[in-house]
Amino acid sequence: MCVDVFPCAGLRKTGTCVSEVSTFRLTHPSGSFFSVMEYGASITSIFVRDRLNFLGDVILGFSSLGDYLESGSCHGAVVGRSANRIRGAQYEWDGKTYVLPANDGPNNLHGGPGSFQNTYWEGKIISREEASQFLVDAGITNSFEIEGDAVILHTDSPDGTCGFPGNLSADVLYAWTSDMTLVIGYRGTSDQDTIFAPTNHAYFNLLGHDTGNVGRHVLQINTHKMTNKGPDNVPDGTFSDTRDTIFDFETPHPLAPTMSSADPQLLSSRGLDQNYCIGDDPFTVRSAAVLREPFSGRAMEVLTNFPGLQVYTGNHTQGTTGKKGNEYVPYAGVCLETQHYPDAIHHPSFPSPILKRGETKYYLTGYRFFVSS
Numbered sequence: 068m069c070v071d072v073f074p075c076a077g078l079r080k081t082g083t084c085v086s087e088v089s090t091f092r093l094t095h096p097s098g099s100f101f102s103v104m105e106y107g108a109s110i111t112s113i114f115v116r117d118r119l120n121f122l123g124d125v126i127l128g129f130s131s132l133g134d135y136l137e138s139g140s141c142h143g144a145v146v147g148r149s150a151n152r153i154r155g156a157q158y159e160w161d162g163k164t165y166v167l168p169a170n171d172g173p174n175n176l177h178g179g180p181g182s183f184q185n186t187y188w189e190g191k192i193i194s195r196e197e198a199s200q201f202l203v204d205a206g207i208t209n210s211f212e213i214e215g216d217a218v219i220l221h222t223d224s225p226d227g228t229c230g231f232p233g234n235l236s237a238d239v240l241y242a243w244t245s246d247m248t249l250v251i252g253y254r255g256t257s258d259q260d261t262i263f264a265p266t267n268h269a270y271f272n273l274l275g276h277d278t279g280n281v282g283r284h285v286l287q288i289n290t291h292k293m294t295n296k297g298p299d300n301v302p303d304g305t306f307s308d309t310r311d312t313i314f315d316f317e318t319p320h321p322l323a324p325t326m327s328s329a330d331p332q333l334l335s336s337r338g339l340d341q342n343y344c345i346g347d348d349p350f351t352v353r354s355a356a357v358l359r360e361p362f363s364g365r366a367m368e369v370l371t372n373f374p375g376l377q378v379y380t381g382n383h384t385q386g387t388t389g390k391k392g393n394e395y396v397p398y399a400g401v402c403l404e405t406q407h408y409p410d411a412i413h414h415p416s417f418p419s420p421i422l423k424r425g426e427t428k429y430y431l432t433g434y435r436f437f438v439s440s
Contacts, residue, residue, distance in 0.1 A: 091218045095243045107144035108188045108220040108239045115436045118364030127270040127400040144184035146177045147265035151409035154301045158412040167230040179229040188220035198242045205429035209352035217242035233259030248435040256427040263422035264407040270400025273360035277393040281401045282323030285359045288316040292344040298335045304414045338382035342375045359439045366439035371405035371432045374418040405432045
C-alpha cells in the first residue's frame with residue numbers, strides 16, 4: 068500500500084507561521100483508496116469497487132477546503148470532544164457545573180467552536196508496525212491486520228474548550244487492513260476528568276456520492292434495542308425493543324420507510340436519527356451493522372468497541388453543493404456513527420463517556436468494504 072501527501076486548496080496559520088494543509092491518500096493493493104485531511108481530521112473520499120469493478124467515491128463531501136470550513140455538516144470529520152447532544156448544554160461532574168454552547172436549541176450538539184471537527188490536526192505517515200502497535204496498546208480485542216503505512220493525526224484541546232475541562236491530547240489513526248477495512252482508532256488523555264466521546268461523521272452512499280437518495284440501501288443492525296428520545300432529539304433515559312417496529316433492522320430492511328413514517332421519533336428529526344445499543348463490552352470489537360446497496364453490489368460492515376451506533380439518514384442534506392458541483396438531495400447519505408450514547412453524561416444507566424484524569428482511553432472502529440452477491 069502507498070500513502071501520498073498533497074496540499075489542500077488552502078493554508079493554515081499557527082502563531083506567526085503560515086503553512087499548507089495536507090491531505091493524505093492511502094491506497095490499498097486492490098486499487099481502492101481513501102483520503103483524509105488535517106482540517107477536522109476529515110475523511111474526504113473513499114473510492115471502492117462495485118460488482119463491475121468500477122471504482123467510485125462512496126462518501127459525500129466537498130471539492131475545496133473553503134467549503135468544508137463553511138459547512139456545519141461535519142462531512143467526514145472527527146467530531147468531539149463529545150459527539151451528539153447534551154441536554155441543557157451543561158453537565159455536573161464531581162460537584163462542579165460545566166456550561167457548554169447552546170447550539171441546538173437549548174442543547175449542545177457536537178461541542179461547538181474549537182471542537183475536533185473544526186480545528187486543524189497535525190498529520191504524519193507512520194509505518195505498518197507503528198500502526199499495529201497502536202492497536203496493541205489499545206488493549207481491545209480485534210482482528211484488524213494493518214496493510215502498509217498509515218496516517219496518524221494529533222490535536223491538543225485546551226482546558227475550557229467549549230466549556231469542557233482539562234487539557235486533552237487526542238490522536239486519530241487511519242489505516243487499511245488486508246481485508247479492505249478502513250480502521251479508525253481514537254486515543255485520548257487529559258489532565259482533568261473530562262468527556263472523551265468522539266465519532267466520525269461520514270455520510271455514506273454506496274452507489275456513489277452523487278447518486279441521490281439512499282432509500283434503497285438495505286441496513287442490518289445487530290441489536291433490537293435503542294434509546295428513546297424526546298421531541299428535541301435527546302434521549303429521555305428509556306429504551307425500546309425495536310422488533311416489529313419501523314426501527315427494526317435486526318433483519319435487513321431498506322431505509323426508505325423511515326423517511327416517510329409518521330412515528331413521532333422520526334417526525335422530530337424528519338427521518339432516522341436514532342441511537343442503537345450494540346454492546347457493553349469496551350474491550351472487544353464486534354460487528355455492529357452491515358449496509359448494502361443492491362444495484363452496485365457494494366457493501367460495508369461496521370465494527371467497533373463503542374456501545375452505540377447513531378444512524379442518521381442525511382435528513383437535511385438538501386441545498387448543499389458537494390463535490391464537483393453536485394447538488395445533494397434530502398437523504399443523500401447515511402451516517403453510521405459509532406459512539407457513546409447521546410447525553411450519556413446525564414444517565415447513570417448509560418455507558419460512561421468520562422475520561423479520568425491521567426487515563427489513556429482508546430476506541431476502535433472499522434468500515435469493512437466488500438461486494439455483496
